[in-house]
Amino acid sequence: MGESSSMKQHESHVNTEHDATREADLGNAHGMKSGITRLWREPKPFPGWLYAVLFLVFDIAVVAILEVGVTLGASSRVTLSSPEVGWDFVGKMFNLREPNFVFLLNILLVGMIYLALLMIFNRFWIATPVLVAVAIVVAVIEHFKISIRYEAVLPSDLNFLKADAGNLMGFMPAGAHWTILAAIAVFAVFVAVFIALDHIDARRGRMFRGSDRQTKSVNAVARLLLVLLPGLFFGLYAMQVSTVGSWAKNLATVMGDKPSMWDSVYDAQRNGPLVAFMRQVHPKVMDKPSDYSEETMKQVAARYRKAAQKINATRDNDLTDSTVIYVLSESFSDTSRVPGLKVNKDSMPRIRQIKENTTSGLMLSSGYGGGTANLEYMGLTGLSMANFDSSLTSPYQQLVPGEHWTPTINQMWGAPKNSIGLHPYESSMYSRATNYKKFGFSHFYTLTGPDVISHQDRIDDSPYVSDAATYQSTLEEVGKTDADQFLQVITMQNHMPYHAWYKDNDFTAESTTGTPLGKDEQESIETYQKGQAITDEATADFLDKLDKLDKPITVVFYGDHLPGIYSSASEDDDNSLALHLTDYFIWSNKASSSQGEKIDNADYSSPNFFVAQAAEHMDAKVSPYLAFLTLMHQRVSAMEPPVVNKIQGWDRIPEGQAIYLDNAGKPMAESDFDKETKQLLEDYKLIQYDITDGHGYLKDTDFMTLP
Template sequence: MSTSVGPAARAGQALGDAPEETLPEETVPEETVPPSLRQVLLRGAKGSLQAALAISVALQASTLGLFLPRWLKDLLFDGGGFWFDTLLVWALIGFCWALLGRLWWSFGAVAALALVLGVVTLVKIPLRREPVYPSDIDFLREPGFLTSMVPLPLLILGGLAVGGVLVAAARIGRRMQQRWPRPRLWALPRRQALAVIGLRLGVLALTGVMLLHAFQFNHQGNAWRGLYEARGESWRYWNQTTNYRSNGFIGGFLYNMPTEAMAAPTSYDAEVMARLADRYTAAAERINATRDGSLADVNVVLVLSESFTDPTELEGFELERDPIPHTRALMARTTSGHMLAQMYGGGTANMEFETLTGQSLRLFRPQMLSPYQMLVPGERDYPSAVGWFRAQGHRAVAVHPYRVGMYKRQQVYHRFGFQEFVHDTTLPGARTIDDNPFISDASAFDEVLRQIDDSEAPLLVNLVTMQNHIPVTDNYPDPIGVEGVSGGQAERIGQYARGLEHSDAAFADFLDALDGADEETIVLFYGDHLPGIYSSDTQSANDGLRLHRTPFLVWSNRAEQNVVREVPITSPAFFLPLLYEVADAPVPPYLALLDEVREHVGAMAQGRLLDTSGDPVQPEDLDDETKQLLADLRLVQYDFSIGERFAVDRMWPGSVVTNP
């Protein structure tokens, strides 16, 4: 029996994905009435807003902020972060809907993105006490590193979950379409079709502008940032997990979008920098007048030992033996002390950057989370100790027994001017210990010895080890015993301590080999940060600086230079002048400036400023001389990093290697 198709039926087809076959009259429910275009749009707007609320809740939950009344009150009532987050998610859903023309596909795409961000945050916070950042996208280029940090089954499960969200959204969308068909342009009356096209283009343009403006969050006068700051300045850059909890997950994420490394100091110009160069040239001359040593024919080895710390300094557990006896003995007869680590559980490249450049992350904008990823690769060249030592006749070699792409080291080392980069695939005789997947410290030290033996010129070697990188579980069959904790916590600490023991022995053997060599060598050794292995209870028991202190020492194979001296807690930005002091070698004006700052400020990091006794101090409480030194250092750092480099040639001659 044929059925005629009237205007109402044609309108129903116009809202579906495709014309449906006409069903027999007796199977068509009388109450099924195709919704109007207006109803479809209103239902979509309401549903997308509900989805945006749910996604915002899920993102905030990933920081655990929804489970702490303090943060919940701060987020929902005292400020508007959560509601602005929701508005942005709604705009993103609207953009996808206007672009794709399918509401549920848009729900699925945005929910899948939120799932990825939320899961990464849940994994990252216990390891590094920080949420996901925009710059973390760089790690997608290193899938091997991701699988080493996160178990492969968890990554697979995460991938399946994302796929499941997309498939579920598509299936739900098909079922919903039977009840609420979407507009089909080809079947709508001309006027309605033009109206739908105009509406989609308008929504696409409006939401696109909103999202683009959000990505310019750190530009001056940004409207989105103004909304988030409506209750007053509230960004907690010194604790990013807190920042995300109190300002909204998306607000915190956008706050960390790339921006200029530094704001231009108001007094910055060529004349001011010339006066600074004069001032610190005179300071260098005063220092050098009392120094008789030289590094001209001396090998300089900078050793960043991955996650090398002293776990016996922590409260909450006891080890059955000291894992670093050799290093402890060395510290007792050399210039040594503790370094202020910027982060817990991470920040290796930042500590390396400060050591090689003398530049402090504290003087950059808080959003400059990783100069290796966000600053140096964008420059043609960059002032560093590499160029300075090359100008003094040294050959510069970087050794890092891992992938070249991590923290964009290959590009960074090129900008600095390293002449050779030895990494995981070019390290001769690379070895591992037991079931540890990372190349051993002993292999890395052997490569440094080989480089010294093979080079006629004195060397600058920058070694960054990998042996003690997390994860540490099941690396060794004989972990050090641990008391005071149990289960997985005891296993992780015991395994980590056993790795330290291997590192301690390898470092002692390395120095023994140098001690018997004819060539003069000076070694700076330091740990970069604590490993992200400790439970929340252990972390809570070690407040203050305990989770941000690592040991360092400066050793020379000239016995007379190894003067016993315990240095107050310091920053890696001050390591170079300290090394020159141990060598009794003359310094350039830039290191003279760093040395003067070190005499007034013990250590610096984002959110932390310590005096020479290691006590926290507020910038406004500093004396006038210290404030002036920090202002001078800020000017020089701006000039060297993103400024015109007016003073580089005078204050640190040769530090810039011109790259082709």
């Protein structure tokens, strides 16, 4: 009985405690609900610190939205060129070995826009949704453009909006409506949050308050300053971030901006869409020549019109009465010329023999292990990277998209149908698909289309399309028509990296310096040698097949740069020149009257002179522009900007004087040039400035016109 009574008392006590706890919980819940209801019904003004926190939160949200646009767009396309960055964009801030704060740079730039909007509207809950809406629209556009063309939004796209905004719907990818609906849903969530916060904020998001005249005046001045100052910062940053040595460029570099301009999507993922975009808004192209004017350019045109007439008096052929094929052979160069390296056998015997029997020599390259598109640009335009400002590291990304006049040598062959490009890789690399269309090519055949290259065979374990397959695709294009054409061929077989791809590779290499080659270096060199030998055989076979065609054809073949695998040789700066010389030749088939021709001053050259040399080799008449390049090459055999023994970077062109070689391959100092050479160099800068960054006075003359 006592035990039973005790238990009942205990249970009663426990129940009482549970009831009390329950009542307390209900009271707390009721109190919380009452508090929320009270806050909803009786809003309180947000303190300044809370606005600051919310400013940062939404600033980060906008940066995230922009990054999602490029990241989702990239994930929708399978690419070969660059890895996906994803949210390493944020994570690399915490890399203790090499911290990178480009994420914070994006936050800073977005913050400048955000602050200016806040001051313009003076309402936090209006400015914020406007900024978020713009960010979502931009992210959707990024997603669409990357999905369709694997190219990030560029400043040049703004010109498209002006010229062709009515056709925007034609660029929507399949399923675009789902993306748009998702974007609207995301924005709707943000709007709901903004409405709720606006309702519980008694200030209603007003940044500056006050009713008396003096307070209003002070607030107006403060708001104006807070619009002008961030606007000035943002504007000056945009104007100067592409100029080497500027405060904006230094800030971007310190914060971790690492330009990756061979791939605009990778660049936008790696550095943030806004930072990557801003870097291309106002690139510094060249210093304006002091005497640049319409009258000066008329004098230049007249000077070389006269020179062309003199040259043409001794020539019999027309350049465009032949098919010309430019072959940029990826990384092709002579391994046996690398200082401190001994190879067991010749990996280019056929090309060596071809060179002995036609116009040929060594080409000075601006790149080592990279920079292909710059050599390609010089070959197609006749312009020189040596004349550009050191800030302009990639004309294909920084210059060509915004140009209104882009004269290239293929345009001498007339209608776009006569210009064909082939490159067995991604069309988006270096923005080639866009640029080749601008250059006047009717088709640009690549792996990713829209024009897909017909032959895509690989050799053994190599990930790249073979040169033999590329040549076969080229032969098919040549055989499609009896018309004379210009074909631009860019191979990929010998692209880095090199990992023991080929079976039965009996090529070996060893160091002659006393320090053995590293394991990775040796494997790379020996793999590269085998690939070079395969190119050697495929190129000879290609020329044999062209020899059998009953139409005149001339081939300009050149290696763009050495592969960046010679880590031992590259440690010595005295090897710089040797590591920047590749092989080239100009060859004509039997149907051409210039087969076996050897022109003077061919031992050394650079790509900007190839078209003038090809005309001389073919005994072809020239335009005033080609006459100028002919005279320039007589005085300076090769020219490139300063070089470094490391894989091409994109921060800047190296310091120092441009490299000028004489006809014996010896460097020349610009200060030692005679009067005529100085005049030619000054004219070159005038011509290049007029075409790329000036008023295009030469466009309305016959400067580019063949006789």
